[in-house]
Amino acid sequence: MAREQLGICTEANLHSDYLLFNAVEGSESILRYKLARLPQVIDRLAGHFSEALLTSVVAVGSNYWATLYPDAMPLGLAPFPDTQAEDIDLAPVPIDIFIQLRSDRRDVNFIACQQVKQLLGGYAELQEHIQGFRYLDGRSLTGFIDMPANPRGKAKRDAALINHTHQPVFAAGSYLYLQCVNLLLNTWQLLSLTEQEDIMGMDKVSGQPVAADRQLADSHFALLQSATGVSQNILLQHMPFTRGSVHGEMQLTYSADPDVLLQQLLRRFGLMADNASYDQLLNYSTIEFSAAFFVPSISFLELAVKRVSSQLPFE
Incomplete structure (x- = not known):
């Protein structure tokens, strides 16, 4: 059975680090080996600092x-959509390798980041390093509970991880959309509580949806849901960050189905045929960058080293 990367369906942590790399040309063979080693390095640290709950x-x-990985392509894997909605730029960028580290100890994250950088040093160039943190009781910087409709328990795995019957080679892998979103915090804080709740479509204290007669079709909550229950087929994993006067959120959206990711994105940006408008929360944020990834299982990472080096086909 394929072994998934534990950081996909992990529970919430206090700290996160996001490392974005571009590969050095011609380093593919050594990077395949190093990426296969990386989960082992993190697992060893996680065992040493067991109370930190470190995952990657x-x-x-x-x-x-x-x-x-030229010999095995996940079905439907495609670049992040390069489109605009109204005056909102999705800012897609090509990022070769993305590493996420999460734990309940800042110092453990620091050690893990150093080891990742040393492991990939000389073969991948670090483009960006962003640190996230848990805010209050799991809220975004808007003050609202973040991701209240996220699937829980076994439903997280069903939403995020590819089933063996659908893509055997990529079982336990996941498609990922990453967006770095900067919140216009000063502008947001000028809104009244009622205005904020109307935009979010949720009660600010409880995180529950507002009454149906008050729910706007272009509220954040309404556009995260759908009549077909698409929201239950994605797994959100967001964390706030701050850099000087810039405050925002790293937004990670996982799914076992790339079409679901695309539908959810288009719905939020008002590009579906049945959309009334785009998500009104977007009026209070700017997108710094967006990128699309595939998160292979640990089993695939290890198998790829053996298969490519021996020129054997994937089964």
């Missing part, structure tokens, strides 16, 4: 996958 995610950019 290793993801390969849609633009780089065919270069790194």
